[in-house]
Amino acid sequence: MSITGVPAPDAATRHREQERPASIVVVGAGLAGAQTVAALRRHGFDGRVTLVGAEKTLPYDRPPLSKELVTRAEPAWLSDELDVDVLTLADDVRLAESAVGLELLEDGVVVRTRRTASAHDTDDTISADAVVLACGARAVRPTAWPDALVLYTASDAAALRQRLASAHRLVVVGAGWIGAEVAGVVAASGTAVTVVEAAPEPLAGQLGADVGALTRQWYADAGITLLTGVTVGGVDATGVVLADGTRLPADVVLAAVGAVPATAWLRGTLPLTARGAVPVGPTGSLEVGGAVGGPTLSERAATRMWAVGDCADRRTDRFGVVAGAHWTGALTHPEAVACAITGHPAPPESAPYVFSDQLGHHLTVVGTPEPDAEVVHRGSPGGPDGWTTLWVRRPTDGAAADVRELLAVLTVDRPRDVGPARRLLAGSRPPMIDVLRACDPAVPLKASVVGPAPSV
Structure with missing residues (x-):
């Protein structure tokens, strides 16, 4: 199938049709970019890795910027938080250097960059066999x-x-x-x-x-x-x-009205989704089923790039299209990208996960809440012991009246439900739960599952 663009070959097809890259440029020095560099090395990639970041700082974790705005004067460095030292892992780290253009060629890629100094701008190009886009987002x-x-x-x-x-x-x-x-x-x-x-x-x-x-x-x-x-x-x-x-x-x-993918520099080069993200498949390879037009690329040129993190809208087998801006997407999806590049089996998909410390309360969201889903509560909202909200859906196969498919979970000041929720929602299909048991906070969430627990 051709696209206004490109077909979406799976990883096995890609590796049969092209030799694995010997050099990679990673655009974006945030969590997704740093994790990509680390995952590539962890899976045995011994070629040249160049990391380009628009900010002048080394990679850091973004959640503390808001959660610890008043109490933390400097970023939470990933070298400390995750033991990811890009200066050791990458061959060339270019900070305060913005990507301004991309060429996908039959035999490689060229990334055009610009470094802004006090007196003038300096333009440069980086050539490599492949590129991983981890360029993140920007606040609106x-x-x-x-x-x-x-x-x-x-x-x-x-x-x-x-x-x-x-x-x-x-x-x-x-x-x-x-x-x-x-x-x-x-x-x-x-x-x-x-x-x-x-x-x-x-x-x-x-x-x-x-x-x-x-x-x-x-x-x-x-x-x-x-x-x-x-x-x-x-x-x-x-x-x-x-x-x-x-x-x-x-x-x-x-x-604080949202963020959009930092992909303006890619317009006219890649097909993008309606919100301006790079459409990718489970392993981060370009897919344009959700794109809204764009240039036509050869299949071989398209296999020269991957995208990960906030700049990507990722199609998943379990949750459909997952938009960027999920912290765990930037944390864990680079593993799938690195496996695809190095020829290793893809890891299991994890459920989308967001956490927030706000107004004296700790919240986590696992899965993707759906607007038309039924909402039930586990525990009493507003109570002193916290509560958990479940988004559920009635199955279509004639299941018992109290059985529902579990789609997403919100925990509020109830950390003991976070781990079970993440394990249940990481399966290949929605778990079936007895909703009456699930709403009883005295019953472990796992104990509400009807039949075998989903395989992870």
Whole structure:
């Protein structure tokens, strides 16, 4: 099958048709890029590896940027957190150097880069047999909000922290993961915080409005003013103006309205999805079933590239298309990419996993909540012992009335359910559970499974 683009050969076909690369350039020096370099070496790749990163810092973990914004002055280095030292693992590490162009050739790839110095820009090219795109994402800041700050990089965190040091009032636009985390830690430091959200409830886009509403009281408990169902008309140096003309004075405004793949430099070179991500299969190879047009590439040229992490929309056999921005995707998917490149069997797929520390509570989401799924609770939402929310679906095969397929799990201050949820949802098909037993917090989650537990 041809695409406006490329067919999607499996790993075995790819390796029959081309020799394995002897040199690889990894574009992106975040978690996904660093993990790719480490996985390649772990699986025996002894060729030349070049790592290119737009930031001037060595690889670090992004979640602490918001979760520990006030208490951590420097990044959580991956060399310490995961024992991944790219300076040792890669042959050439180029920091503060942005990729600005890509050519996929029949016999290799060429990455064009640009280093911005104080006086002038320096352009260069890197030639290799293959490329792994791990170029991540960038925070969204509406062009009409030049006075708003964003939070995605270590330099963003440093700038926000510096501004907050003398601030008395913070307005956060967006009550998603980042907005809630920043609001909580800043309010705890004594700064007055207002959060503005266009959706009817916090986390509505991530969890649905009904489940997101369960977090509303947390804002009041933290002394934060939460305004939902309202839109922002403008941002200036003195605060935020809502669409109805209401002014919210602020010393600092944070736009926490999402992130988009950092793939603008690839437009016209690769087919991209509607949100601008690189469409890939389970092992990170280019697939364009979800692309919205793009150039036509030869099959051989297409097999010269992989993509991983926040810049990729990955088709999985178990969960369908999983968008980037899942922390565990950047952590674990490089293993599959490295296996494909080196000819090793692909590892089992893990379930998408997100965690958040916000407003005095710890949340994890395992799997992919579906808007039309049935929602049930394990334990009492808002209770002192935490709770777990389950997204379930009635099977189509005439199962018993209380049997459901388990699709996703949210845990709130209930860490004992996290491990079982991850194991159950890592199987090749949704586990079948007795929903009445699953909703009883005294019954171990695994004990609610009907029939054999899913194979992992």
